[in-house]
Amino acid sequence: MKQKIGNAVALYPTPLVIVGAMVDGKPNWLLAGHVGIIGHDHVMVSLASSHYTNKGIKENKKLSINLVDEALLPEADYSGCVSGSKEDKSTLFDYVVDDTGVPMIQAAPVTMVCSVENVYETKGFESFICTIDATYAKENVLDEAGRINYRALKPVLFEMPTYEYLRTGDVIGKCMSYGRKQKK
16 A cells, blocks of 8 residues: 655656856856756756856856766765855866857766756746757767766766765666566
8 A cells, every 4th residue: 555645756866967057257066956858859957946057047048967976976065065156166177168158067977068948937946948959978988889878877866855865776677678578
């Protein structure tokens, strides 16, 4: 028997990312655990409305999504501990700026540069609906075909409501393989 636990979001864990955006002409970085896929070339980044980074995202209509691995975790966690409105976080990471003006963390194993198409507002949150313009990946996280190998990448996951970071798990099977083995 299932127990009713209220209206809890039960879709965690999610990949932990650092959102990068230019704010007042300088890069700013924000730790985010509320990201989602809404199509093969669209993602959503949901941030509390009060975040300093939102200002730059709305002004420039651009952001980067930098995946966090364990090596990047200490700095990533720190980027979520302080506000860019109170502390200059522009030098927190070594970064490059792509040709559209979006800051990307050099140490991030994978970075997506995105254009904001729309902002969906809910109580206390601004969710940025984005088109993925370009994806950059370090060679050591790519397979022979040039695709991201998540077993090599090992992205950190964020779980809520415990606010814990998790390691990715083991491969347990191939998608669409279990159902094909079922009797018809």
